[in-house]
Amino acid sequence: IALFPAKDRSRAMESSGPRFCHLAFRAPNRIEFLEAQEQLRQAGVAFAFQDHEVSQSIYFRDPDGHQLEITTYDVPA
Secondary structure, three states, X not given: OOOOOOOOHHHXXXXXXXXXXXXXXXXXXXXXXXXXXXXXXXXXXXXXXXEOOOOEEEEEEOOOOOEXXXXXXXXXX
């Protein structure tokens, strides 16, 4: 996925398109979940980790402020 900031922020936020809470992507395994965290760190993107017991997720914002999630169900026992 590539994320691009809106050129006119006010128009982007007033979109009449579909609205949603956030967009989630599933990491197929623990290794890729940890790699995603490292890539975000290297890019200087702040994220928050949450343990949901059956899954683990990280949450962060795209350049326009939309919340994104990367989650995995490959959690340590």
